[in-house]
Amino acid sequence: MPEDVIFKPIDWVPGGKLRYLDQTRLPQAEVWIETNDHLVVAEAIRTLRVRGAPLIGVAAAYALVLAALSDLATDLNALRQHLRHVADELAATRPTAANLTWALNRMLRSTETCSGPEDARKTLADEARRIHEEDIEANRRIGANGARLLREKATVMTHCNAGALATGGYGTALGVIRAAYLERALRHVFVPETRPLLQGSRLTAWELAREGIPYTLIVDAAAGSTLSNGVVDAVIVGADRIAANGDVANKIGTYPLAVLARENGVPLYVAAPTSTIDLPLASGDAIPIEQRSPDEVTSIRGVSVAAKCGSALNPAFDVTPNTYVTAVITENGVARPPYEESLREVCNAKEPVRG
Amino acid sequence: MPEDVIFKPIDWVPGGKLRYLDQTRLPQAEVWIETNDHLVVAEAIRTLRVRGAPLIGVAAAYALVLAALSDLATDLNALRQHLRHVADELAATRPTAANLTWALNRMLRSTETCSGPEDARKTLADEARRIHEEDIEANRRIGANGARLLREKATVMTHCNAGALATGGYGTALGVIRAAYLERALRHVFVPETRPLLQGSRLTAWELAREGIPYTLIVDAAAGSTLSNGVVDAVIVGADRIAANGDVANKIGTYPLAVLARENGVPLYVAAPTSTIDLPLASGDAIPIEQRSPDEVTSIRGVSVAAKCGSALNPAFDVTPNTYVTAVITENGVARPPYEESLREVCNAKEPVRG
Numbered sequence: 001m002p003e004d005v006i007f008k009p010i011d012w013v014p015g016g017k018l019r020y021l022d023q024t025r026l027p028q029a030e031v032w033i034e035t036n037d038h039l040v041v042a043e044a045i046r047t048l049r050v051r052g053a054p055l056i057g058v059a060a061a062y063a064l065v066l067a068a069l070s071d072l073a074t075d076l077n078a079l080r081q082h083l084r085h086v087a088d089e090l091a092a093t094r095p096t097a098a099n100l101t102w103a104l105n106r107m108l109r110s111t112e113t114c115s116g117p118e119d120a121r122k123t124l125a126d127e128a129r130r131i132h133e134e135d136i137e138a139n140r141r142i143g144a145n146g147a148r149l150l151r152e153k154a155t156v157m158t159h160c161n162a163g164a165l166a167t168g169g170y171g172t173a174l175g176v177i178r179a180a181y182l183e184r185a186l187r188h189v190f191v192p193e194t195r196p197l198l199q200g201s202r203l204t205a206w207e208l209a210r211e212g213i214p215y216t217l218i219v220d221a222a223a224g225s226t227l228s229n230g231v232v233d234a235v236i237v238g239a240d241r242i243a244a245n246g247d248v249a250n251k252i253g254t255y256p257l258a259v260l261a262r263e264n265g266v267p268l269y270v271a272a273p274t275s276t277i278d279l280p281l282a283s284g285d286a287i288p289i290e291q292r293s294p295d296e297v298t299s300i301r302g303v304s305v306a307a308k309c310g311s312a313l314n315p316a317f318d319v320t321p322n323t324y325v326t327a328v329i330t331e332n333g334v335a336r337p338p339y340e341e342s343l344r345e346v347c348n349a350k351e352p353v354r355g
Numbered sequence: 356m357p358e359d360v361i362f363k364p365i366d367w368v369p370g371g372k373l374r375y376l377d378q379t380r381l382p383q384a385e386v387w388i389e390t391n392d393h394l395v396v397a398e399a400i401r402t403l404r405v406r407g408a409p410l411i412g413v414a415a416a417y418a419l420v421l422a423a424l425s426d427l428a429t430d431l432n433a434l435r436q437h438l439r440h441v442a443d444e445l446a447a448t449r450p451t452a453a454n455l456t457w458a459l460n461r462m463l464r465s466t467e468t469c470s471g472p473e474d475a476r477k478t479l480a481d482e483a484r485r486i487h488e489e490d491i492e493a494n495r496r497i498g499a500n501g502a503r504l505l506r507e508k509a510t511v512m513t514h515c516n517a518g519a520l521a522t523g524g525y526g527t528a529l530g531v532i533r534a535a536y537l538e539r540a541l542r543h544v545f546v547p548e549t550r551p552l553l554q555g556s557r558l559t560a561w562e563l564a565r566e567g568i569p570y571t572l573i574v575d576a577a578a579g580s581t582l583s584n585g586v587v588d589a590v591i592v593g594a595d596r597i598a599a600n601g602d603v604a605n606k607i608g609t610y611p612l613a614v615l616a617r618e619n620g621v622p623l624y625v626a627a628p629t630s631t632i633d634l635p636l637a638s639g640d641a642i643p644i645e646q647r648s649p650d651e652v653t654s655i656r657g658v659s660v661a662a663k664c665g666s667a668l669n670p671a672f673d674v675t676p677n678t679y680v681t682a683v684i685t686e687n688g689v690a691r692p693p694y695e696e697s698l699r700e701v702c703n704a705k706e707p708v709r710g
Contacts, residue, residue: 027662193652193661195550195574201653201661209662217652217667219550220576221608225673228610253576255583256611259618297548297572298556300655306548306556307382307564312572318580 006136006169007210010050010059012129016069018062022049023165027206036070038063038086045093045100048197052166053240053276054135057099060090061128064107068121079117083108083124095288096249096317098241098278103131135168138273138331139175146176146236146271146329150185154233157190157223160251161203162238162271172238172271174207176329181213189215190232192223194251196296196314220253227257227264235261239272239328246322246339247284252315258324267326274330274347284319292316361491362565363524365405365414367484371424373417377404378520382561391425393418393441400448400455403552407521408595408631409490412454415445416483419462423476434472438463438479450643451604451672453596453633458486490523493628493686494530501531501591501626501684505540509588512545512578515606516558517593517626527593527626529562531684536568544570545587547578549606551651551669575608582612582619590616594627594683601677601694602639607670613679622681629685629702639674647671 010020013034018041022031033049035041041063044050050059067086073079087104094100110127114120150156156177160166163174171178180186189208194200201217208215218226226232235257241249248254248270261268281287294312299305306312328335328342332349335342365375368389373396377386388404390396396418399405405414422441428434442459449455465482469475505511511532515521518529526533535541544563549555556572563570573581581587590612596604603609603625616623636642649667654660661667683690683697687704690697 028659191665192576193550195548195576198660203662205662205665209665215665217649217661217665219607219652219669220574221547221550221606221611222668222670222673224611224614225607225670226668228673251576252574252580256576256579256615259579260611260614263614263618294572297574301658301660303656303658304383305553305656306572307558307560310546310560310564310570310572313577313581314574315577315580318577318583 007164008169009055009165010062010168012062018066020044020050020059021165023051023203024049026202036066038067038070041066042090042093045090052161053097053099053238054167054172054273055165056094056097057103057275058132058135058168060100061103061107061131063090064104065124065128068124073117076114076116076120079120080108080111083111094290096240096290099275102275106131132168135273136170139167139170139172141331142172142271142273142329143170143175143179145334146269147180147183147185149234149269149327149329149334150180151233152185153187154180154185155188155190155231156186157192157226157232157235157257158204159192159200159237159254159257160194161199161207163204163207165203165207166238172273173236174204176236176269176271177213178211187214189213190226191215191217192220192253193217194253195220199251223257224260227260227266232266234267234269236269236271239270239276240317241281241287242270242272242277242328242343243281243284243287244279244340244343245283246325246328246337246343247287248320248325249284249287249289249317250320252318255318255320258320262324268324269327269329270325271329274332277343277347279344279347284321287319289319290316361524362519364410364520365417365523367417373421375399375405375414376520378406378558379404381557391421393422393425396421397445397448400445407516408452408454408593409522409527409628410520411449411452412458412630413487413490413523415455416458416462416486418445419459420479420483423479428472431469431472431475434475435463435466438466449645451595451645454630457630461486487523490628491525494522494525494527496686497527497626497628497684498525498530498534500689501624502535502538502540504624504682504684504689505535505589507540508542509535509540510543510545510586511541512547512581512587512590512612513559514547514555514592514609514612515549516554516562518559518562520558520562521593527628528591529559531591531624531626532568533566541568544568545581546570546572547575547608548572549608550575554606578612579615582615582621587621589622589624591624591626594625594631595672596642597625597627597632597683597698598636598639598642599634599695599698600638601680601683601692601698602642603675603680604639604642604644604672605675607673610673610675613675617679623679624682624684625680626684629687632698632702634699634702639676642674644674645671
């Protein structure tokens, strides 16, 4: 795939519809959904048809446009009240991703100076498109910033899917991998399958295969010996929320990878746009961790696998303390410890900060 | 289940047959296989119908009896030569478990002083039964020795299945859990599912459910945050081979658990009979790690889950360096660092050594 063709898992369709890839059907089928109903989008976020913190933000922004277009309000205040209600519903779909509330708040704020409901509808459509375009541009810059951190012919490990499928396009952790591969600075990617929902084997493998980037799939439990074997130069993951002190919430299994990486002298890089950084949150202790259905653990792709009678727990995320994070790669530069300062700096940067 | 009723996943059937539970069918179906063909047993070991290091040893011992019974040799040397050939075949089924070669060597040695082929056949049958009975007795003593290490109302985490199903009966790590539960010293068990073959969710959950021991199933990647949440008092695992220096080969995912346990101040106990200890092996570096089919990673219970085109690696075991092992619980007592001394002591003990 040439460098300038971006695969977008979501896009606006002229005429007032949103079109997105149903990621639960991958890799067996590539099914696209088109809808003008924001409730369908909310359900798609809840059921992970649309997933990945940055993409959830983009999808929620577009969903708010759909809600504005379908609302008949002729009064700006009535429309804005309706949108605040819809935003609350969307925000409740998944609690951990910072980008969701970030995008919704930005969308609502954009209507503050509008002259009337029609102006607000147009403003919202423009703002959603801008959020989407800025996310892709941020990922390209994250990719460039991250690729500079890798040594020649690096072998890396990622986790879950922080690719084009998790963002407006291009990807965060996979954006770094993509950029490094195009610069011939990357040799191989280890992909843990990422139980329970297998975003590694279903989505990351699908993306890497599409672009011919060499990868090896492993079960999550094999990440430890893969790291201790000395074949991995860096672990690169995305993030769902980063606290002001650099604690990182990301897909369950990230914290073990971080501990194992440090134990084996391998750097752990977190690649995320500044929209994932939650500066008002002092530390990771306060990050809400989504608990999903135990059925995702006791069955796989609809096939029951576990003995009955017991209970199962299914936390979707874990929190990696900042001490395990070598650097946070953002579109505005690379933040390093102490994170209180460096994350504030990249968040407030108008121009890219040097990493 | 009363304390004195032992569930045996394998047993000798009078008349010259071996009967064992096909563990690949659990938990959906309880299917028992009866055979007089040692090649069927070899295939059962290779395909994990019969699995767990101690059980593999017991099964191989019985398989050698079947081979002796079906061989028509009227000359002791011819019979012994045939059995050495069969033993080589059986030893090649799975390379990592120490108990396999341990049991085969013990069986072959038992025929050294026999008077003829009929005497050898009887001797082998007696020796296999003794290996089986001794394994169960060893597990009971491991259970008692291990339960003493747990504090009142402990919550523990295990990995894979080191239960009755992995042994002649009773279990090693699950033997400790079973003994502690009967002494009301155990509150709860966390069970990682253990991809790729799900011995945690299929087998350990099945065993715990049978005995009413409360447990919670988690994906392997959730073990990290479960340990960092401070709810686990000890991690207890089995072993496939223990080197003289205390390095432990066990199911893939054990090394990550060991690192995460130490990082969170949780002791890691390895429960195994002395037949699992390979004193001639100086360290874990020389333990052969079985590589199984990538299909076990890319499909689950026959359902294809991964994107095509990429490769997958499927190491069945990893090696945990001795520095992460708090203690090795054997039938002859509890070995602690430095392991060179303590493991030799428990291996050479005629009477139980105090832990």
